[in-house]
Amino acid sequence: MLKVEGLYAGYGSTDVLHGISLTVPKGKVVSLIGSNGAGKTTTMRALSGMIKPKRGGVLLNGKSITGLDSHRIARLGLAHSPEGRRVFPTLSVQDNLLLGAFPRLSGNRPKGNVREDLESAMELFPRLKERRRQLAGTLSGGEQQMLAMARAVMMRPDVILLDEPSMGLAPILVDEVFKIVRKLKAQEVTMLLVEQFAAAALDVSDYAYVLESGRIALEGPAEKLKGDSAVRAAYLGGAH
Structure with missing residues (x-):
């Protein structure tokens, strides 16, 4: 809370x-x-x-x-998906998502199964799955917004x-x-x-x-x- x-x-x-x-x-x-x-x-x-x-x-x-x-x-x-997206443009979609999980990989958050969560994020944001190897800076504005949201989800925040x-x-x-926001809400x-x-x-x-x-x-x-x-x-x- x-x-x-x-x-x-x-x-x-x-x-x-x-x-x-x-x-x-x-x-x-x-x-x-x-x-x-x-x-x-x-x-x-x-x-x-x-x-x-x-x-x-x-x-x-x-x-x-x-x-x-x-x-x-x-x-x-506490994860923040900021106004203006602020993705890492020279990194791939997948690497951006893994950076979202960095607190888990560095031992500062419960690790869980990062690879499994990566695949779950791709399923939640199917556009990102299609572009997982693409540089984030080449995505459309909407795709970058989805990446910023997915990156926040990857931290498994409270x-x-x-x-x-x-x-x-x-x-x-x-x-x-907003469909994705509703899906996240359904997951509590x-x-x-x-x-x-x-x-x-x-x-x-x-x-x-x-x-x-x-x-x-x-x-x-x-x-x-x-x-x-x-x-x-x-x-x-x-x-x-």
Whole structure:
């Protein structure tokens, strides 16, 4: 379980987040929706150690990970599929996936059967199976997004942060990405999802938070928020 308590974070002297609190229960999908500039990606970066929180706390399975470096947070079980994909372009698809399992191969996470999980990831993301020997930098944008997601899955984390998985994708690929999110949900993979298509995010989520100007403005079961008139007017009218 991931728990965030009174988190303040930002860049330089500017705070972007102003005391946000949220919880991601084990086996659930929680979405964080809001307009551009609301602080969604900053939240993800603060949770995964890409930036250091200024105040507040982040707990993973009851243990504080506040302010730890990203590699230490990953070893403790938090995987981040970041906005913009950030694959290793000069490595093959398969090698990118094996890098996702590095904490397991280096003894920092339970090892399990990495080769078996590699094949399972290929089955979950069949486009990657077809291109397993191809350099990641030559993949399409949608394929790179799937690779970033699969790489996070390969760590066998306790929680996955998915930051804007549909960004820049054609509608047919957006649908494919969300089908995969649903498959992960069916496997009870715990996820915190940041997504520009609020309707799609709420459809796949158990619970949701609405972020406005760095503060949690509203929260509740995803199905309830879908029916909220203010949420519909602000985020769902033109959503996918």
